[in-house]
Structures are given as C-alpha cells and as structure tokens.
Amino acid sequence: MLKIVLISGKRKCGKDYISERLQKRLANRARIVRISEPIKSEWARKLQLDLSALLSDGPYKEQYRRDMIVWSDEMRTKDYGYFCRAAMAEAPLDQTPYIIVSDVRRKNDIKWFRETYGQDMVRTVRLTSRPETRQARGWTFTEGIDDVPSECDLDDYDSFDFVVPNEDENDQGFIDQLVDMLQLK
Numbered sequence: 001m002l003k004i005v006l007i008s009g010k011r012k013c014g015k016d017y018i019s020e021r022l023q024k025r026l027a028n029r030a031r032i033v034r035i036s037e038p039i040k041s042e043w044a045r046k047l048q049l050d051l052s053a054l055l056s057d058g059p060y061k062e063q064y065r066r067d068m069i070v071w072s073d074e075m076r077t078k079d080y081g082y083f084c085r086a087a088m089a090e091a092p093l094d095q096t097p098y099i100i101v102s103d104v105r106r107k108n109d110i111k112w113f114r115e116t117y118g119q120d121m122v123r124t125v126r127l128t129s130r131p132e133t134r135q136a137r138g139w140t141f142t143e144g145i146d147d148v149p150s151e152c153d154l155d156d157y158d159s160f161d162f163v164v165p166n167e168d169e170n171d172q173g174f175i176d177q178l179v180d181m182l183q184l185k
Ligand SMILES: Nc1ncnc2c1ncn2[C@@H]1O[C@H](COP(=O)(O)OP(=O)(O)OP(=O)(O)O)[C@@H](O)[C@H]1O
Pocket: 009, 010, 011, 012, 013, 014, 015, 016, 017, 018, 137, 166, 167, 168, 169, 170
C-alpha cells in the first residue's frame, strides 16, 4: 500500500541525511519530495531569478530569503496546502509506492497530508538531536531563522507517530529498523 512518510526535525537533525538513506535502502520503491522546492522555484520564477543561485549558498540566497518567507507565508494564509500540493504534483503516486517528504515544518503541512491522503497512508517522523550534536554538524542559532514559525511551529506538536533520536553515525541496522517501524515492506 502507498505510504507517505513525513519527516520533520530542527535544523541539522538529519532530515536530508535520514531521508536519503531511507530512499537508498528502498531503492526505486521510494522517492523524496521537498515542500521547499515549489516555494523556491515559484519565487524564482516570480522574480525571474536564477534558480540555481537561489538554491545555492551564494549571495542571492540571503538577499531573497526573507522576502520569500513573507511571500510564502501570505500564500499559506490563503491556502495552507498550496506548497504541499505543488510538491506532490511532481510525484505521481502511481510511480512509487513510498514517498518521503523530507522537510515538513508546519502543523498545517501534516494536516494537509492527513486530510488529503487519509490517516492510514501518512506516517509522521520527528527526528531529534541534541543541540551539541547539531552544532557539531554546523548549526549555530541564528535569529530570524531559528526563532520563526518555519523552524518552531512543530516544537509543541505532540501527535507524531514516531520520535526518532538521530545522534550518532548510524549503521544499516538503524535504517532497517526504521523501515520495519514504518512498515515500508
Ligand atoms: N546520523 C548521522 N550520522 C552522520 N552524519 C549525520 C547524521 N545525521 C546527519 N548527519 C550529517 O549532519 C549534517 C546535517 O544533516 P542534514 O543536512 O540531513 O540535516 P537537516 O535536518 O536536513 O538540516 P537543515 O534543516 O539545515 O536542512 C549533514 O552533513 C549530514 O550528513
């Protein structure tokens, strides 16, 4: 049965890392979807920016990031599923049985997926890492990034299906356990 795994976690908790390892383990049965992709591509198109520059860490990124957040918040106020829907439009459900959404940031993202696909199809995973671990991976607290809704909205969410600590180098057994736990068989 088709399953959609929603991965969330604070910055540098390993959302991309775990999503990619899961995807690799599931090979052509899984696909990674990022809600941030349509946000960035639509914003770039709107401003006729160079998308690759926007996605990289170059000067464009900081310059336009704040404006992009304001615009995307406005879009979400009008339609909270707007970017989730756009991201999923790129992942035809008949092509892969498992979808891993690697950057879930808001309660409304989870709400949209649950409403759209039903409780049975959706699994939510919250990755956690200690601040020291995140720092060792390159995180430093940054005002305007770490204290805004895109980073904090899920801090008080208490209905994750699974809360998974991601502290250390994890071996293949860890990923196999995740696959079992999520029943991605
Ligand atoms: N269990 C782990 N073992 C080894 N390295 C890890 C582990 N988890 C994450 N990392 C490394 O930590 C760094 C941050 O991880 P990643 O980019 O996946 O975090 P993220 O939650 O997606 O961050 P952001 O929200 O900033 O995009 C990466 O270099 C990644 O390879």
